[in-house]
Structures are given as structure tokens and as C-alpha cells.
Amino acid sequence: MIKINNIVKVYNPKKSNEFEALHGVSCEIADGEMVAVIGKSGAGKSTLLHILACIDNFQSGEYYIDDTLVKDLSEKKYAQIRNEKIGMVMQDFALVEDFTALENVMIPLNFSKQKSKNKKEKALDALRSVGIEELAKKPCSKLSGGQKQRVAIARAIVNEPSMLLADEPTGALDTKTSAEIMELFKKLNSQGRTIIIVTHDMNVAEQCDRVIEISDGVIV
Amino acid sequence: MYYSFFVKNQIRHHRFLFLAGAVQIAAAFLLILMLFSEFAGFFSDSRMFAKLNSDNYLFVNATASRIFQNFKKHEIYSERYSEIMSDLMEKNPDMSQIEAADKTREQIGEDPTSDNDIDISVVSQTPYYDDICMIYFSDFYTEVGVCIRGLSREFANNLTPDMRSGKWFSKTDTKDKNIDIVIFKNTNHSVGEIIPILYSGYNYEKQTGEWIDTGYSARVIGICEYDQNCPQFSQSSSSFDSLTLYELTENYGEENICVAVNDDLGPLIEEYGCIEPEYQEYMGAIIKLNSDLTAEQLEEAKQFLTQKRYSADSMTIFYGNTIDIERNAASDLAVPAAVGCCFSILSISAISVFQHHNSKKKFMIYYYCGMEYGKEKYIHMIYILYMTLCGLLISIAAYVGIGLYGYIHRIYGLCECGYSIEQAQSWTSLKDYIYISPLSIGLLLILALIINIVSTLVCSGIRRKKS
Numbered sequence: 001m002i003k004i005n006n007i008v009k010v011y012n013p014k015k016s017n018e019f020e021a022l023h024g025v026s027c028e029i030a031d032g033e034m035v036a037v038i039g040k041s042g043a044g045k046s047t048l049l050h051i052l053a054c055i056d057n058f059q060s061g062e063y064y065i066d067d068t069l070v071k072d073l074s075e076k077k078y079a080q081i082r083n084e085k086i087g088m089v090m091q092d093f094a095l096v097e098d099f100t101a102l103e104n105v106m107i108p109l110n111f112s113k114q115k116s117k118n119k120k121e122k123a124l125d126a127l128r129s130v131g132i133e134e135l136a137k138k139p140c141s142k143l144s145g146g147q148k149q150r151v152a153i154a155r156a157i158v159n160e161p162s163m164l165l166a167d168e169p170t171g172a173l174d175t176k177t178s179a180e181i182m183e184l185f186k187k188l189n190s191q192g193r194t195i196i197i198v199t200h201d202m203n204v205a206e207q208c209d210r211v212i213e214i215s216d217g218v219i220v
Numbered sequence: 221m222y223y224s225f226f227v228k229n230q231i232r233h234h235r236f237l238f239l240a241g242a243v244q245i246a247a248a249f250l251l252i253l254m255l256f257s258e259f260a261g262f263f264s265d266s267r268m269f270a271k272l273n274s275d276n277y278l279f280v281n282a283t284a285s286r287i288f289q290n291f292k293k294h295e296i297y298s299e300r301y302s303e304i305m306s307d308l309m310e311k312n313p314d315m316s317q318i319e320a321a322d323k324t325r326e327q328i329g330e331d332p333t334s335d336n337d338i339d340i341s342v343v344s345q346t347p348y349y350d351d352i353c354m355i356y357f358s359d360f361y362t363e364v365g366v367c368i369r370g371l372s373r374e375f376a377n378n379l380t381p382d383m384r385s386g387k388w389f390s391k392t393d394t395k396d397k398n399i400d401i402v403i404f405k406n407t408n409h410s411v412g413e414i415i416p417i418l419y420s421g422y423n424y425e426k427q428t429g430e431w432i433d434t435g436y437s438a439r440v441i442g443i444c445e446y447d448q449n450c451p452q453f454s455q456s457s458s459s460f461d462s463l464t465l466y467e468l469t470e471n472y473g474e475e476n477i478c479v480a481v482n483d484d485l486g487p488l489i490e491e492y493g494c495i496e497p498e499y500q501e502y503m504g505a506i507i508k509l510n511s512d513l514t515a516e517q518l519e520e521a522k523q524f525l526t527q528k529r530y531s532a533d534s535m536t537i538f539y540g541n542t543i544d545i546e547r548n549a550a551s552d553l554a555v556p557a558a559v560g561c562c563f564s565i566l567s568i569s570a571i572s573v574f575q576h577h578n579s580k581k582k583f584m585i586y587y588y589c590g591m592e593y594g595k596e597k598y599i600h601m602i603y604i605l606y607m608t609l610c611g612l613l614i615s616i617a618a619y620v621g622i623g624l625y626g627y628i629h630r631i632y633g634l635c636e637c638g639y640s641i642e643q644a645q646s647w648t649s650l651k652d653y654i655y656i657s658p659l660s661i662g663l664l665l666i667l668a669l670i671i672n673i674v675s676t677l678v679c680s681g682i683r684r685k686k687s
Contacts, residue, residue, distance in 0.1 A: 055587065075593045079592040
């Protein structure tokens with residue numbers, strides 16, 4: 001379960017260009033839920049996602065993952081949470097272009113504290129589960145947008161995290177491929193994973209269990 | 221460690237970039253390696269003469285007036301010799317030239333100068349005189365072109381040259397039928413080798429002007445770290461230095477020199493009579509005075525030699541002059557070396573920054589996937605370390621290649637001059653062309669470490685700024 005309570009995020013604090021992106025945001029997301037976070041550009045939805053993904057900090061408030069307070073932890077602990085509990089899928093896929101699909105999927109396994117005897121097998125399993133096992137040895141630079149997003153999803157799930165965070169996952173894809181990717185998310189959700197999708201596409205939002213709208217840094 | 225996965229993949233997917241970086245590092249290292257190899261030769265002269273750096277050692281040389289006086293004496297003797305010999309041959313037409321020469325010498329004695337600008341019988345009368353250090357010429361060779369110089373025991377005991385291998389003469393060396401020799405430069409022999417000694421001079425009894433095997437053998441006990449930078453000799457007695465002594469071993473341009481302790485050459489000298497033990501090189505000699513002399517006593521000794529028309533300078537001046545020459549030569553090279561090092565560090569750091577900049581997106585992805593914040597610098601550092609080590613290997617290979625080319629070029633040159641390939645090989649030591657001193661390697665490794673630290677610091681500084 002994810003719980004955030006009164007989160008405040010300020011960019012460039014105490015500087016002339018200080019900007020408060022989130023003004024005391026609170027919400028709860030239950031295990032296995034599929035939630036869409038929508039809002040206009042600059043509303044604060046990506047900021048919220050980055051805080052949830054432990055790649056950005058916040059000034060005040062509380063953030064719990066499974067009743068564990070995620071604040072003022074060591075860098076090592078944050079890295080462990082990002083590696084074990086969270087899977088990230090980005091609009092631009094965030095793949096190492098010159099690595100093969102398999103190598104990309106193996107990245108999180110190499111940061112994992114848990115000793116995995118056969119990393120390659122695990123990565124192939126993840127690729128199989130997103131339906132692109134045959135592309136394992138192909139460099140990502142030679143894959144289509146849909147294939148790249150599948151590789152990104154495979155990488156996000158390879159460590160079997162409880163939560164998947166997706167930032168505009170269909171933003172760079174055509175309608176057909178977007179539908180395929182959403183089907184994949186639904187499939188992963190049906191397997192018990194919590195999925196949070198940041199989007200401004202209402203078609204995507206409608207396919208989720210719940211929609212959270214952010215406007216000017218607050219949940220509407 | 222997870223670093224190897226990322227570093228190996230980075231190298232595998234950007235082979236050309238990696239190789240280009242390694243080649244640039246290799247070029248910088250090669251330049252530094254060559255400069256360091258030059259440096260390694262410096263200060264070996266002063267180290268060699270360190271034990272002679274004392275006021276009770278005097279460098280003695282004939283002054284111009286003594287040389288002139290000897291020349292006049294020699295001229296007078298020659299005139300008298302010719303007169304008597306001509307007279308003898310006129311009166312006895314059947315007498316051979318050799319017989320006449322012997323009879324002449326019986327009448328007027330030996331030439332009082334006999335090329336000896338330093339007369340040991342005079343020098344040894346110097347107040348507080350203890351011993352003399354000298355280099356003796358000989359007509360003995362270990363092979364064609366490799367001559368053996370004799371050193372007085374006192375001189376051998378006081379020289380402390382850097383050794384490439386083996387050891388210098390020691391007082392406790394056990395003597396057998398082989399004569400111990402130390403190779404100064406440019407021979408193809410190794411430590412422990414037994415080499416026949418040849419004779420190349422002219423001897424009345426042996427009736428030969430050809431190369432003959434003396435039946436004696438030499439054993440190589442050491443090979444000196446020869447200073448390739450040995451410059452030209454200055455004959456000025458007021459500015460003497462180690463070059464003076466190098467000149468004594470040079471044999472006028474001959475490149476191959478071995479040294480032996482003169483006492484060990486005794487049986488050979490007795491048999492062939494080619495050099496007398498008291499025959500000293502006219503360029504000068506070092507005399508040892510008793511230790512713990514007062515300034516007045518030292519002055520007294522110098523005054524005696526001055527009266528006999530010798531210049532006499534303390535070996536401390538000799539040592540100081542040597543150090544000055546070495547320091548000047550080193551500082552001449554130090555500036556380009558320092559500039560080269562700084563340039564290398566900066567250029568390699570620039571490669572590092574460029575590579576880091578290229579990898580920024582990659583590191584961001586690693587961060588999403590669970591890498592600790594700041595750990596990318598270790599991935600980068602290992603990557604640059606691999607590149608540096610690769611550069612180091614390339615530079616050593618290139619250095620060896622250049623040396624090998626020089627060696628082959630030299631052999632080829634000698635063959636073109638009409639020598640056989642065996643002769644050319646025996647005169648040319650491969651070690652002289654491809655030798656890399658451990659000091660050079662050590663300094664390069666330190667430099668590689670600095671490069672790694674600098675590049676990592678530069679990159680982590682950029683990361684902090686960007687974050």
C-alpha cells in the first residue's frame with residue numbers, strides 16, 4: 001500500500017526562482033490498484049511520480065510504502081527501494097540505445113542486492129512475459145517504439161517489484177501500439193502489481209481503476 | 221561487483237571510441253616513457269663517483285707548462301737518440317736496427333718522458349700521499365671491438381656505478397684463472413659468460429700485429445647502467461667533471477668498453493708486455509691522500525704538485541661540477557617533461573569528461589534502475605582505468621617496437637658497411653635499444669593513477685553541478 005500525506009515539493013527553495021510544485025498532496029493507493037494520475041502540463045503529476053519513484057525528494061509531508069516511511073533514508077536505502085520495490089516506465093523508454101534488449105533488462109539485476117544465479121535466464125523470462133523474447137539480442141536502437149516500450153516494461157518487472165510507475169507510457173506510440181501496451185499493463189495489474197500511470201490521455205485514464213486529477217499542485 | 225557488467229558493455233558497444241582514447245593515452249605515455257628513460261640516465265655519473273667526493277682525493281693533471289717541458293725533454297732525447305743510433309749503424313754496417321736501438325737505449329737510457337705527463341714517481345712523493353686511482357689502456361679485447369681497460373684497485377674500490385645486472389668488483393672476489401670484467405656499454409654479453417681474451421697489439425717476442433687468442437679468459441660479473449647521455453669531454457682542468465673520466469674510458473670513439481681491475485690483468489701484462497702497471501693515461505689521475513687532513517696540510521700537498529707543474533683540484537669540485545652538469549641537463553629536459561605530463565593529464569581528462577558527458581543519459585537510466593546516487597563515478601573510473609591500462613600496454617609495445625626498429629636499423633647499417641650479421645649482432649645489444657627502467661614503469665603507473673583520480677574528480681564535479 002502507498003500512502004502520501006501532505007507532501008510539499010518546492011523547486012529552488014530560497015532562491016529568486018523558487019517554485020512550489022506540490023502544495024500538500026495526500027492520497028492512498030491500495031495494493032493491486034491501477035491508478036491514473038491526470039492533469040494539465042505543469043500541474044505537478046510528474047513531480048508526484050518522481051517522488052513516488054524515490055528519484056526526487058520533498059520538503060515536507062510523509063510518504064509510506066507498505067507502512068515504511070520513505071524519508072531521510074540513506075542513499076543506499078533509496079537505491080534499494082528503487083531497485084526492489086519500484087519499476088519505472090518512461091515516455092522516451094529510457095533505454096540504453098546501444099545495449100541489446102537483453103542487456104537493458106539485465107541492468108536492474110546487476111544492482112540487486114539479492115544474489116541471482118542466472119541473471120540472463122531471469123531477463124529472458126521478463127522479455128518472454130512481454131512477448132519479445134526473440135528480440136533479446138537485438139540492439140535497442142533497431143527496435144520500433146512499441147518494442148522499445150515492451151523492453152522498458154520487461155526491465156521494470158524483472159526484479160518483480162510490487163509497484164510499476166509509468167510516466168506517459170503511450171505518449172510516443174501510435175493508437176494501436178498504445179492499446180497493446182495498455183493491455184500489457186492490465187495483464188501485469190491482474191497479476192497483483194500496483195500500477196500508477198501518469199498521463200494526459202483520457203483513453204488511457206479510462207482504462208484504470210481510479211483516476212487522480214492534479215491541478216496546480218493539489219489533488220482535485 | 222556490478223561495475224564490470226556496465227564497463228564491459230560500454231567497451232564492447234563503443235570499441236572505436238575506447239581504442240581512440242587508449243591510443244591517445246598511449247601517445248602521451250610514449251612521450252613520457254621516452255623522457256623518463258632519458259631521466260633514468262641522469263645523476264648516474266655523480267652516483268658513480270660519490271665515494272670519491274672527498275677533500276682527500278685530488279684530481280691531478282699535467283699543466284700546459286709541464287706538457288711543454290716534457291715535449292722539450294722528449295725532443296732533446298730524440299735528437300740524441302738519433303745521433304747515437306746513426307753513429308752506431310755507420311760504424312757497424314752489419315748491425316740490425318733493433319740491435320742498434322737496444323744499444324742506444326743502453327747508452328742513454330729510456331726516454332725520460334715516454335708519454336708520461338703524469339709521472340707516478342713524482343706524484344707519489346706528494347706529502348700525505350696514500351694511493352693513486354688510475355685507468356690503464358691495454359691492447360686486450362674480449363672480441364673484435366670490445367676493449368678491456370684496467371682500473372687501479374683503489375679506483376675500482378671507490379667507484380659505485382649503477383648496475384643493470386650483476387655486480388661491481390668487490391675486495392672479496394675469489395680469484396681463479398678467469399679475469400673478472402664489468403661491461404660498461406654496448407656489448408652483447410651477459411653476466412656469467414666466459415669470453416676468450418684476444419690481443420691486438422704488436423709485440424716483439426710474439427711477432428704479431430694480428431689478433432691472437434691469449435689463452436686467457438674473462439668472466440662477466442656485471443653490466444653497468446650506461447649513461448647514454450654522456451656528452452663531450454672538456455679538457456679544461458679548471459672545469460673537470462665526470463666527463464673527464466668517461467673520456468679516459470672512451471679510447472677515442474670506440475664504443476665497446478669493458479673494465480677489469482688492473483692487478484688481475486698482471487699475468488697478461490707480464491706475458492705480452494703491452495702495458496706497464498705504472499703506465500698511466502696522460503689525461504690525469506686521482507690521488508688519494510691520508511684521511512683527516514687539515515686545510516693547511518691539504519694546501520701543502522697541492523703546493524707540492526703545483527711546484528711540479530701539475531694542477532691539483534679537490535674531487536669535491538669534480539663532484540660539484542658533475543652534479544651541475546647533470547642538473548642542467550635534467551632541468552633542460554624537466555620543462556618539456558613537466559609540460560608533457562600536464563598536457564597528458566589534461567588531454568586524458570578531456571577524453572574522460574567527453575566520455576562522461578556521452579554516458580550521462582546512461583547513468584540516469586542506471587539511477588532509475590537502482591544504482592546509488594554518485595556510484596556512476598566508479599563505473600566511469602573503472603572504464604578510464606581499463607582505457608589507461610590499455611594505453612599503457614600500447615605505449616610499451618610501441619616503445620619496444622621503436623627500439624626494435626632502431627636495433628634492426630643499426631644491424632642493417634653495419635651489414636651495409638660490409639660486416640657480417642654475426643659481427644653486427646655481437647656489437648649491438650638489443651637491451652640498449654628496448655630497455656625500460658622499472659622507474660619509468662613506476663612513474664607511468666603513478667601518472668595513470670593521477671589521471672584516474674583527476675578525471676573522476678572532474679567528472680564528479682560536473683555531476684554535482686548538473687544535479
